[in-house]
Every structure is written in structure tokens, then in C-alpha cells.
Amino acid sequence: MSISFKDIRHSWAKSAATLLNSVKKRKWLVIGTLIPVIAAAMCYQYWEAYQNTSVTLTLNYESAAKGLYPNGTRFDITKIKSDQVLENTISDLGMEGELTAKEMGEHITISAVGQQMMSQSVQELAQNGEELFIATSYIISYDKNKELRGIKTDDIMDVLMNNYKEIFFTEYTENQTALKYDEIDFSEKEYLECSSYFECEAQRIKRYLFGRAEENGTYQSKTTGETFLSLEAEVDDFLNITLEKFSSFVRQNGLSKDKASYIGKLNYDNDLLTNNYNLLMGEHNIHLKAIDLYDAAITAAVLVPTVDEDNNFYMSRTKVGIDYQADLASETSEKANRVKMQIDDNSYVINQVNTAEASEGAGEKANAMLEEMINTIEDISERAIQTDKEYIQYKTNDYLRVTPAVRDFSSIFQLRTVAAVSAVYLVVICAAVVMLEKQKQRY
């Protein structure tokens, strides 16, 4: 037996009419319960919206596109869930003991922006030479742990991101420690040792500034008004004028805080250096003897046409053993002479400390000069750090940008979800009303 379309249409129309009639009869029940359901769904979504939060983390530096940290090591976004970051976050929130890093990590999800779950084989993509994607933006989502119910989710996310930034900046970005003058106690140090220390510190600062000047020689700080070149010049002045002046003053006056100890140290130095000098000179003489040993009849060389350092034609010769021995003899002699200079310098200082008569108030003056040098280098260091900070900000916009997710009406209340829930409820309540009506008709 066949069934016609007309029959179906009739049947549907009849069912629809029955449904409408039943719903009409109980419209207040339907409307009266639907409104609280919508309200409840919206309240839930509102509550839910504040249980979850997300931010977009964007990497603002050149090497990010190569999957690297600013220091050239491999970038790893999962570090945001590292114990170190999470433990610091928990500690900052004052929740130590209430929550473990692992528990918190389970509520954090990370997804790369623009990178969906891969449906196509990665291997195929690479084999076909297709462009592969290195993410530079990530969405970090956090679903609040029940232990943290008293704290706003956005605040937790802020603390988390601050801790991640701290680790990021401390471990992977450019570090300014080299610019910082490392202060030590000079009271026990001899004046000339202080001078060596200052030289060491100033040279380190200079190297950093030189690197920056090579990178961007024209950048000028808005706060300090300095460029890296101008700061470098100041360090040069410190090394070549201030420090030299101080050393000369100390040496000329034969100043020493503990004469016996200092001379003892210099003498020991000289003993060692003499020993070293003797070693080098011994070596030098051996190489000379070796050259003498060579018999000219069996050390013939071949002339080879080549070019010199100016790219002009030049007739060179193949090297023979004598050449190597001569090079080594020259090298050891050079080293020995450097050692000799140190010995002479130490002897001069010993002599000065022993014999020179210091002018009146020379010690106080040296101390004052020392103080002034500390102030000078500290001042340069501070300005260099400030200039460098501004430069990093200018160059990288602080490496990371954290953008919180937009919270507008539709995203807070998730209107689509609310509409779907309401629709489902409407269907259920209508079905219930119809069944109720049928039941009523039956009895």
C-alpha cells in the first residue's frame, strides 16, 4: 500500500494544528517557564565567562619568526606552564599549599593563532616544499581552579602573564647586567688594584655599548639624551683620562695601604713572572737552536706565484720546518718580552712604594679620587642602563604583547548558546504540553 504526499502533508498539518492548539491552551506555562530558563542560561554564561579568561600573547621580535627566543635559543611556549612560572604565580596569589603547579597547569591551555589541528600530513607538506608555519601569536586560556574561587580570573591571568614575562625577560632577552657597575669594598684593596678593577668594569661596559653602537649608532634616548656612541666616548674618557690620572698619582706617590703585604705580593708576582720569563726564553732559545740544526742542503723550498694582502702578484715559497721553528721562536720571544714588561712594571712599583715620599695628604686625595671615580662610573652605568632600556622598548616594543580577550555583551552572555538552550527547552516544553493534553483527553 502506498502513501501519498498529500496524506503526509495532511498528517503534518493536523499534527501541527494539534501542537499549536495544545501550546496555545498552555501558553502561559510555556512563556512563564521559558523566561526563567533564558535568564538562568544567561546567568550561567555570565558566571562561566568570569571562570574563564584568555589573552593573546604576541612575540614582537625578529627571531620569533624563526622559532627562537631573542637570545637565539629555541622558543618554547610551553614554558608558560613550567613549574617555575606556576609556582611563582601561586606564591604571588598567596595560595601556597592550596594548589600545586601541576593542578594549575591542567587548567591552562595554549593554542597557536592561525594553526589548527593538522588534517594534512605534516610530512607531505614538507616533502612538497610547501610553506610551513611558525606561530608568533598564541592564545593562552585559563579555566579557574576551584581553589582560587575568591580571586578574579582576570587577576590570576595578569599574575600568570607577569610571571611568564619575568622568566622570559630574565632568561631569554638581552640582559643589562654587563652595564651595571658591580660595586665592591675598596677599603682592603690597594690603590692600584682598585685601578685594575675599574678598568675591568669600564671595559665591560664599553664592550656592551660598542655592540649597541654597531647595531644602532644614531639612536638617542629621550630621557638621558645620550646615544650609545656618546656613552662609549665617556667610558673611553674615564679609562684614558680619569683612571690614568689616578694610577699616575698613586704610582708617583708610591701609595700603599699595607706596604709590606703589597710588596710581598708584587715580589711573589715577580718570582712567578721571572719563572715564566725563563720558561719562555728557554723555549725561544730551543727554537733558535733547532733552526741552526737544519742543514740548508736538505731544506730546499719551491717558489710559488700567489697574491699578497693587497691582491698584487707575489712570489711566495713553500714552507719548510725552519719556517715553523722561526715562527715559534718569534712568538715565544714576544710573550717573554710582555712578561718582562710586567716584571719591570712591578719592580718600578715596588721601588716607588719603598722609596717615594708621598706628598702631604696624598692618601686622602687618592681616596677622594677613588670616590669620584665610583660616582663617575655609577653615573655612566645608570645612564647607559636607562638608554638601553629605552632602546629595547623602541626596538622590540618589550618583546611581548599581551592582549586580553574582548568582553562584550555577546561574548559574556554567549547569546548563541543561550538561544540554543532556549530552543531546546522550547521543544521539550511543547512536547510535554502536547503529551499532557493527550493524557487529559484520554481520561
Place this chain on the structure above:
Amino acid sequence: MKSFQVFRYLKRWWILIALCSCVAGLYMYRYTKNNQEYTAQTIIRFTNSGIENGEAPDGSKLDVSEIFSSTVIENALDILGDESGVDAIRKRGSVTEIIPSDVQASIDSKIENGQDYDEYYSTDYLVKFTAPSDKSGEYAQQILDTILDCYFVFFGEKYINQSYVPNNSTNAIDSKFDYLENAEIINDSVNEIIQQIEYKVEQAPEFRSASTGYTFQDLMEKYNYISEEEIPYLFSDIINNKITKDKDVLLKKYQERIVENQQIQANAQTELNENLNIINSYTEKNKEGNLYYQDGNNKDENNDGILDEVYDDYLYGSLSDQTTSYDKLIERYVSLSKDDSDAAVTNEYLQMILTAFQDASQSTVDTEITAEVEDYQAQIVKELDSLYSVLEDTMKEYNEYLGAQNVSILLSTVISEKINAKLYILMGVFVFFVLGCGGAIVMGRAEDFIEYFVFLDHKFRLPNRNECDRKIEAYEKTVFTNEFVCAVFELRNLASLNKEKGREGGDKAMKKFADSVKLAMGGYGFIGYNGGAQIIGLFDKCSADKMEIGLELLDQLIKSYNRDNPEYHIEYAAGYAEAVRDKIYNVRGLISAAMKNREDREIDSNEEKDT
């Protein structure tokens, strides 16, 4: 038999269909959850020179399986605090070389044609890690990323940078060594570290650690400062104040060293003499022969003789050490002379120490000075420890840096799932929905057949006695508190019709009677043939008033029939009972009451009255 109505069957079984679909969906969800596996994968590229020949930066054979080596995995698990175990992770990781499709096609073609082909060493590798089914995709990503981080460090340490010199100066603290020995330990350790840093300065002058902020040059200067300005005080204080824990032992040790050095000198002298003799003999003999290589038979102008060979060897990288025996003999002479000279100079230093301590008296050593020296030594060691930790951090980062410079990432770690959960769930729901619908149709239709063959009286097209019994049984436990009517209809003259018109005539009248009852009261509920001349009705949508209307309609129908078929005219009786009105609340009671209430319907007299 009932007509084939798909919607009727679906309507009947829709709850079951919906339930099955939901269960299928849940089952699929559970299945995918239990069997889901996430794979994190990324592509790395080795960029070091020599990789095109399958070599690591140090020229050794590159073994990419080291990415999932025990050392690397163990480091990664340590960082993550994961206790999964090395083997559990290792068996889930894989490294696959990526051969570009054009290269692969070329190789395949050569193999097909039986031609030789050069071995292709891939620079790109696909690195995968599949997490167990109880772990998330993020876990897979975290494990893979950490393994790669550790591998980069491992790669830097193993193939590019060498491990660094340990800080031996800590051994000088609370040791049983003498003061001078401790000072020597500290000094040697610092010198070794300086030597190593010097090498790094040459290797990577530009490298600045992000974690410490220092370059190798910065660190070398710090070490140099300690070595030049601080450690000498330690030595001078010890030597000048003749501080020793045990003078005799110390002196014996240095005396022994002097003796050892003297032996070295003596040996070196002997060897030197022998070496000089060899050199002289070698020189004399070689002067007699021809040392120059000349191919006399080949006078071709283009032939540059030995130089050509040297150039070729140089170009093709096969040039090895060709130092002559003569040079080697001279080198040996230099080496032996150095041993002799070094031993002599060292003895001068040792003699100086001996002289300094020779006249030292154990009892005269000022304990205050000793304490000062100890403090100063502890201060230097502390300073060196702190500096060494900076050096360690710098070196660690340098290794990571070297790793990242030689192995680059081509793709951020992506996660793929083994099972498409949404698709599986949708498929489960859909399949069970389709199967459910099919089943409902088959079952519904089968029920129609059963009903037709078992529960239908084919003659009168009414449910038969069996169906009537089933219905009554179904109502057996129902207490009717609402309108419910049981009715009995009986064809009175069936026996006489059978007798007069034969069985066919009786059946015809009975058929007509059944049709009329159905027409008049079919909307009220169930109507069935109860055997003989009886029809019963179980009306759940009927009241006494409705029943009266129905009976009147039935009378009209029978009257109309009788008028047209006087030879088969119908006489019938009807009776009914209504639950609320008659206060009978069970089905059997209502049927009995209906039987009792049964009375003949006077159709003809009605007609006369109407007329």
C-alpha cells in the same frame, strides 16, 4: 491488513530510536575518549656544514635517533617532573627523514632503470611524539618541546662545544691539604678555566648570555682580576709567613718533585744526544742521494710535477700530514729540549719554595696570620664559586644557542588527533538513527502481519477473540476513575439467517452488522469480534451520553440496511456499562454489566415512530 505507513511505525518507536541514537553517541564519545591519541609533531632542519654528507658539525656521523636517546629524555622528564619513565616516552617518539618529492622521484626512477644513485642525506626531519590515550594533546606538545630543548643543548654540547672544566677550587675548602697546596689547587683551577674561556672568546666573541648578561670576555676579565690581584696575596702570605700544617711533609714533597724533575732532565739529555746523532746521520746520508722528485720521462709542459698532486690533494680534501722524517726529528729535538728546560726552570721555583720553608719553625707561626690566610682563602673560593655559577649558566646557554644555530625549527609544534571525535560521534548517532528507523519499520510491519494473521477475524475485518482477550488483559489492572465504557452488541437473528439463507447469508448479515458498529462507534475505542454473534467494544474515549448517540446512529444504519436488504435483515441487541455512572471500576465488571444490560433494539418500531 493495515496499510504500510512509515510514519506510524516511526511514531510508535521514536523513543527507542532516540534512545539508541543517544546511547550510540555516548558510546562513541567514550570510545574516542579511551582510544584517542594525540601526536605532537614538528620539523627540524640541521644547518651545520657537512650535513649534506650526513655529518654533524664535528665531522662525525650524525645520528638523529639521539633526539629520543635516554640522556635527552631523562633530562626532559627531570625538567617536567614527569615520572612516565624513559622507555615509555622513547617508544612513542619517532624521527623520520624528509626527502623532497622531486629527489625521491629521481631516486625511484634511477632504481627502476637499474642505475646507481648517490645516497641522499636529508637535512629536514619530522619529529613526532604520540601521547598515551589518557593524556592530552598539550601533554604531547609539552613533552616534545622539552625533549627538543634538551636535544638542542645535547647537540651543542656533543657536536660543537666541549664540556667545560670543573671548578676545582671548592676542593680547597676544609681540605686536609697544606695551605700552599690549597693555594696551588685554586690557582691551577683558575688558570685552567681562564684557558678554556680564552678559547671561547676566540670561538664566539659576540656571544652574550641573556641569563647572566656577560660575554666570555667579561668573564675572562673577572677571572683574570682574581688571578692577578687576589690569588698572589694568598701565595705571598703563605710563603712570606711560612705557614704550613706540616713542614716536614711539605718539604719532602717539594724535594721529591725536584728529584723527579732532575730525572726528567737527565732522561731528556740522554734522548737529546741520541736524537742529535740521528739528525746528523740522516743529514749526511741524505746529502748523498737525490731528494728532489723529478719525473724524467715526462717532459710535457703542462705537467707541473709534484705540485699538481699537492694541489689536487688540497682541492679534494685528501691532503694529509706530509711532514718529513727530517722535520719530525727536529720537532722531537725541540720537544726534548723543552722538557729539559721546563724541568730546570720548575726546579728553580721549587727551590725557592724550599728555601722559604726551610727555616720555618712550626711553633713560631702566628695563629692570627694563619686564621687570616684561611679566611682569605675561603673568601677567594666563595668568590670563585659565585663566578663559576655565572660561567656555568653562560656555558649552558651557549650550548643551547649553538644547538639552535645548527638545528632550526621549520614548523611550530602542531598536534594531530588519531580519531576525529566529532565525526565518530556524529556517525554513531546517524548510523543508529538509520538502523533504528529501519528496525522500527520492519518491526512495525511485522506487527501488522502478526496482527493480520493472528489477531484479526478475516471474515468480518475485526480484531478476533484473541485480540479481545489481549485487550481485556491489558485493562485488567486499570482502575477506571474516568469515563470508560464497555459495550456488547449481538446479532440476534444470526441463527435463523444461517438456517434460512445458509451460512453465507448469516456471514453477510454479520459482516454488515460489524461494519455498522465500526462506523457508528469506531472513534470511541477498540471494537472486536467476540465469537458467535457477539461484538464487544472497549471505549476509552466515551461516556454514557456519547454511547447513546452512538447507539442511535447504529440504529439508523441498521434500519437503512434492513430497508435495502429485507431478505437479510438484521435484529440486534446492545448493552453497555459506564465506569463512573455505574460505579464499576474494572474491565471485567464492566463487561459483565454490559452483558446484563443488553437488550434488543427495536429498529422497525422506531421507524414507525419517526414516520
